[in-house]
Structure formats: structure tokens, C-alpha cells
Amino acid sequence: MPRQLIFELAHEAAPGFDNFLAGGNREVIAHLRAFAGGSMSETSVLVWGAHGSGKSHLVAASVAGAAGAARILHLARDPLPEVVPGTLYAVEEVDALSDAGQAQLFTLYNACRERGARLLLTARVPPALAPLRDDLRTRVGWGLVLELKPLADADKPAALAAFATEHGFRLGDEVIAFLLSHVRRDMGTLLSTLRALDRHSLSTKRPVTVPLVRELLQPEMALDPRDTPDVPD
Numbered sequence: 719m720p721r722q723l724i725f726e727l728a729h730e731a732a733p734g735f736d737n738f739l740a741g742g743n744r745e746v747i748a749h750l751r752a753f754a755g756g757s758m759s760e761t762s763v764l765v766w767g768a769h770g771s772g773k774s775h776l777v778a779a780s781v782a783g784a785a786g787a788a789r790i791l792h793l794a795r796d797p798l799p800e801v802v803p804g805t806l807y808a809v810e811e812v813d814a815l816s817d818a819g820q821a822q823l824f825t826l827y828n829a830c831r832e833r834g835a836r837l838l839l840t841a842r843v844p845p846a847l848a849p850l851r852d853d854l855r856t857r858v859g860w861g862l863v864l865e866l867k868p869l870a871d872a873d874k875p876a877a878l879a880a881f882a883t884e885h886g887f888r889l890g891d892e893v894i895a896f897l898l899s900h901v902r903r904d905m906g907t908l909l910s911t912l913r914a915l916d917r918h919s920l921s922t923k924r925p926v927t928v929p930l931v932r933e934l935l936q937p938e939m940a941l942d943p944r945d946t947p948d949v950p951d
Contacts, residue, residue: 733778739877739905741869743772749864750776753836754806756785761830762837762861764812766844770904771868773840777808780838791826794819801829806836812858813841813848820854827857837861869905874898881909887916887926896928900935911935 740747746765753763765773781788788806791799794816801807807830809823830837841848845859869877875894882889889912901911911934918934919926 732782733775734782735776735779738772738775738779739869739881739909741873741877742867746864746866747776749862750780750838751783753838753862754780754784754788756804756836758862760836760861762827762839762858763864764839764841764845764858764861765864765866766841767866768842768868770906771866772905773866774810775906776866777810777838777840781806781808793822793826798822798826798829801826801833801835803834804836806838808838808840810840811842812839813843813850815850817851820851824851824854824857827854871898871903874903874905874908877905878908878912881912882916882926885912885916887919889926892928893926893931896931900931 735747735751738747749758749763750765752758753760765776767773777790781790784806786804786806787802788808789799790808790810793809799807807826809826812820812823815823827837829835839858844863844865845855848855848858850858875891875898878894878897879889897908897911901908915926915931915934919930922930924930
């Protein structure tokens with residue numbers, strides 16, 4: 719099945735701290751909960767990690783769980799807002815900002831510091847390696863810098879099984895092995911595929927098995943006789 723159709727079937731749940739597969743990132747999540755809740759003194763927190771590690775999920779969770787007003791800003795596309803004390807502002811992928819975007823972020827950081835607002839940032843690399851102007855790099859490095867580690871491959875089977883259990887269906891070992899060998903291994907894609915599988919299973923009234931996964935991913939593929947059948951003989 720084309721990837722777009724999988725995402726259309728998935729109907730992804732609203733991102734939250736509770737539905738993020740933490741793996742080795744429990745300390746990161748604890749810090750973000752505290753920052754969003756307004757119980758930390760830092761002006762800024764920067765979360766860095768590779769594509770697919772879940773940064774956008776955690777930004778959305780922080781905005782949704784913020785104490786007070788919160789919003790995501792798209793610098794260089796939108797004008798800077800009037801910074802309001804106590805508000806949480808989020809800017810994603812700051813290492814990809816244009817010169818104009820970096821100038822806006824510099825102004826935004828100073829305004830947040832002066833007025834008691836908070837700034838949540840993400841990047842693909844730590845500040846020292848980010849292609850930022852020096853004065854901006856210094857400022858984003860003043861706050862808390864957190865590395866978001868991708869879920870290790872060894873932890874993914876248990877994480878997928880736990881996700882399925884939480885959503886009311888069983889995911890057998892053979893299905894997990896098939897998914898990990900046929901689907902991109904970043905957790906965003908894997909979880910979207912699981913949500914699509916759940917909906918497809920409910921709509922067809924069939925359990926989640928390898929043939930059902932094969933049907934969802936590649937409907938033109940003939941059933942492999944080695945696959946586990948949907949219903950025992």
C-alpha cells in the first residue's frame with residue numbers, strides 16, 4: 719500500500735507525553751514536562767536528535783501540556799508575535815533556519831528572556847555543530863540542551879507489542895519481525911503503520927497477522943504459503 723494511504727488510514731492520535739515511546743529518553747521527557755509546566759528557571763530548552771526520533775511529537779506534547787498559553791512559530795514565514803510573559807513559544811529545526819529566520823530567533827530569544835516567556839527549540843545537531851550565527855549559537859546554548867535518542871532496534875519489538883496491547887489488539891512475534899523487515903524503522907512510520915493495521919483489521923474483522931500486513935503494504939503481492947494464515951484450519 720502506498721505510504722500516503724497508510725497515513726490516511728492511521729488517523730494519528732494527538733501527540734502527548736503519555737503516548738510517546740520513551741525508550742532511553744525518560745529523563746528528556748521529565749525535563750520537558752517540567753519546562754512545559756513552568757517549573758524550570760531556564761529561558762530555553764533545545765532538544766536535538768536525528769530525523770524520526772520524535773522531536774515534533776514532543777514539541778506538540780509540550781504545547782498541549784503547557785501551563786498557560788503556548789504556540790508553535792514558523793520563523794521567516796510568519797511575523798514575530800508580541801512576546802507575552804509566561805507563554806511557551808516553540809521553534810522547530812533551528813539549524814535549518816535561513817539568515818532571516820536566525821535574526822528573528824535572536825530577537826525572540828532576547829524578548830523571551832526579558833519578559834519571562836519560555837522558548838522550546840529543536841535541531842538535528844547540538845548547538846556547537848549547528849550552522850548558526852555565533853551570537854545565536856551562544857544564546858541557545860545557555861539553556862538546557864537535551865539529546866533525544868532514537869529507540870534502539872533491540873527495543874522496538876517490545877515497544878510495538880506494548881503499543882498494540884495499549885490499543886486493544888495483539889501483535890505476534892512473526893508480525894513484528896515482518897514489519898521490521900518491510901517497513902521503514904523510524905518509530906513514526908512504524909506506529910502509523912500499526913494504527914493503519916488496527917483500522918484495517920477492524921474493518922475486515924480479521925486479526926492482525928502477516929497475511930493481513932502483506933495485504934495492507936503490498937496488495938498486489940501473492941500470499942506467501944509460508945505466511946501464517948489468518949484463521950487456523
